[in-house]
Amino acid sequence: MDFIRYAEAAAALLNADMTDVDDLVAYLRDRDRPTDQATDRDCMLLRKFQRELRPVFEAGTAEDADAVVERLNELMARHPVTPRISGHDGDLHLHVATENASLAELLVGESLLGLATLVCDLGPNRLGECAALRCTAVFVDTSPNQSRRYCSERCSSRANVAAFRARQKAVAASA
Numbered sequence: 001m002d003f004i005r006y007a008e009a010a011a012a013l014l015n016a017d018m019t020d021v022d023d024l025v026a027y028l029r030d031r032d033r034p035t036d037q038a039t040d041r042d043c044m045l046l047r048k049f050q051r052e053l054r055p056v057f058e059a060g061t062a063e064d065a066d067a068v069v070e071r072l073n074e075l076m077a078r079h080p081v082t083p084r085i086s087g088h089d090g091d092l093h094l095h096v097a098t099e100n101a102s103l104a105e106l107l108v109g110e111s112l113l114g115l116a117t118l119v120c121d122l123g124p125n126r127l128g129e130c131a132a133l134r135c136t137a138v139f140v141d142t143s144p145n146q147s148r149r150y151c152s153e154r155c156s157s158r159a160n161v162a163a164f165r166a167r168q169k170a171v172a173a174s175a
């Protein structure tokens, strides 16, 4: 597994609408994954997982490294992950074992293994929530100087425009 890709997929999973199977299918299509296993039950389990996973990103936003680690450990205890070494495309790497796992369990396992590896390899301060007003999306910060604050280019430029307008207003008011 490319753990950064899996950690980013975990953030995308948390940001995804999971109201019904069509939403889950759309998420899987975005990731070039097969969609034929998706069920209502997977959606229900993934909605529950979204609620469990958000506090990990909230702790990241608060730069509470201990809480990030503690919450991820709690989630791995609640959702045991079975890693499996795979060599299907040359280099040996970790996958989550798929035997007897539902689609939801597989996505949860990949999310947790990806996030846990990211936290161990790059540090616990890599998870956050978008700083833009009225945006609750989460992100994985892979920038070299850990400076990411927004979920997307769109939110970043929206926030910059708002800050620029606020400065103009302040200048106009003081003139």
Ligand SMILES: [Zn+2]
Binding pocket: 001, 086, 088, 089, 093, 095
């Ligand atoms: Zn692989």
Ligand SMILES: [Zn+2]
Binding pocket: 130, 131, 132, 135, 136, 137, 150, 151, 152, 155
């Ligand atoms: Zn955002």
